[in-house]
Amino acid sequence: MVVLAKPAALEQIALLRTPEAWESFSGVPAVDLSGPGAAADVVRACERYGFFSVVNHGVPAGMVDRLEAEAVRFFASSQADKDASGPADPFGYGSKRIGRNGDMGWVEYLLLAIERDALSKASPAPTSALRDAINDYVGAMRGLARTVLEMVAEGLGVSPRGALADMVTGDAASDQVFRVNHYPPCPLLQGLPPNCSVTGFGEHTDPQLVSILHSNGTPGLQVALHDGRWVSVPPNRDAFFVNVGDSLQVLTNGRLRSVRHRVVAGNGLKSRVSMIYFGGPPLAQRIAPLPQLLAGTQSLPLYRDFTWGEYKKAAYRSRLGDNRLAPFEAPPVATPHADRHRS
Ligand SMILES: C=C1C[C@]23C[C@@]1(O)CC[C@H]2[C@@]12CCC[C@@](C)(C(=O)O1)[C@H]2[C@@H]3C(=O)O
Numbered sequence: 001m002v003v004l005a006k007p008a009a010l011e012q013i014a015l016l017r018t019p020e021a022w023e024s025f026s027g028v029p030a031v032d033l034s035g036p037g038a039a040a041d042v043v044r045a046c047e048r049y050g051f052f053s054v055v056n057h058g059v060p061a062g063m064v065d066r067l068e069a070e071a072v073r074f075f076a077s078s079q080a081d082k083d084a085s086g087p088a089d090p091f092g093y094g095s096k097r098i099g100r101n102g103d104m105g106w107v108e109y110l111l112l113a114i115e116r117d118a119l120s121k122a123s124p125a126p127t128s129a130l131r132d133a134i135n136d137y138v139g140a141m142r143g144l145a146r147t148v149l150e151m152v153a154e155g156l157g158v159s160p161r162g163a164l165a166d167m168v169t170g171d172a173a174s175d176q177v178f179r180v181n182h183y184p185p186c187p188l189l190q191g192l193p194p195n196c197s198v199t200g201f202g203e204h205t206d207p208q209l210v211s212i213l214h215s216n217g218t219p220g221l222q223v224a225l226h227d228g229r230w231v232s233v234p235p236n237r238d239a240f241f242v243n244v245g246d247s248l249q250v251l252t253n254g255r256l257r258s259v260r261h262r263v264v265a266g267n268g269l270k271s272r273v274s275m276i277y278f279g280g281p282p283l284a285q286r287i288a289p290l291p292q293l294l295a296g297t298q299s300l301p302l303y304r305d306f307t308w309g310e311y312k313k314a315a316y317r318s319r320l321g322d323n324r325l326a327p328f329e330a331p332p333v334a335t336p337h338a339d340r341h342r343s
């Protein structure tokens with residue numbers, strides 16, 4: 001990645017030149033959730049990439065289209081109307097500023113909290129049409145998150161099958177967040193080399209167990225492969241994309257790895273719109289490698305115990321690109337052979 005001199009209006013937003021990453025990656029695993037062997041496919045994809053697309057998911061296209069259309073309507077409204085739903089701290093409309101610690105991107109967004117299966121009172125949606133569309137959509141995402149987490153448990157041999165899914169959808173107090181992002185084309189890139197792009201959403205891993213993303217047909221999402229290479233994910237309106245989050249990495253003692261991802265905004269003509277459901281557990285939930293996954297193996301726990309509340313507090317003090325799990329790694333064990341068992 002090369003960081004370039006940039007127009008003043010882009011202020012603190014990083015400009016990137018990433019020719020290699022612009023090539024579409026054809027290797028994103030597509031899991032047919034209704035197919036035989038889906039659980040094994042989910043686990044394989046989560047081990048290899050921490051990322052996969054879901055097809056045959058059963059979510060009606062009309063439900064997705066309706067939310068996307070309401071989101072587009074909202075982002076097209078006047079700046080004053082949008083600002084009336086802000087700031088995004090803790091929840092609401094935000095523009096360019098991401099989180100509290102100085103991260104910036106070429107993006108505007110709605111960041112909303114979900115309580116049980118609907119928008120929380122802390123997140124009043126700008127219009128009732130948008131609120132209704134979000135509530136329907138989030139219901140479907142909770143179902144999808146449940147199915148995916150059940151398949152992870154089944155594929156890893158964890159019982160009961162609902163052990164992971166219940167952390168996110170089985171408890172009224174679970175910590176779910178919903179985000180709608182709008183990345184307008186960046187006119188300030190005109191006149192710069194064609195392979196230049198601007199950071200839409202900086203690289204990061206998601207703190208929760210899983211995130212489920214849908215986007216319109218405009219590219220921009222890139223994921224880091226385990227060898228560190230960045231690749232572009234071809235958009236697919238008919239699919240959902242699942243990210244493994246840091247908490248699932250810990251629960252599986254690093255067998256499933258959270259995926260680093262980012263969004264780059266180009267100087268094309270079309271906006272990117274994405275909608276992401278983040279499935280987190282209740283604040284009091286203990287996050288630690290599942291004893292069932294350690295039993296009978298030589299593996300030591302790679303992480304110390306913590307609660308989701310502790311992790312979340314630390315995460316929200318971090319910068320987007322930080323490795324948020326580093327402070328939670330287990331201290332090295334003082335035996336001569338211990339390292340051999342940490343894989
Ligand atoms: C810079 C930040 C934004 C973020 C909170 C954080 O301090 C670090 C994690 C970020 C992230 C990434 C996934 C979605 C999100 C809502 C979350 O739970 O953690 C965002 C936070 C945010 O946008 O506020």
Ligand SMILES: O=C(O)CCC(=O)C(=O)O
Nearest residue numbers: 179181201221263274276
């Ligand atoms: O917009 C996207 O495609 C992904 C955005 C993202 O990673 C996020 O909002 O956490």
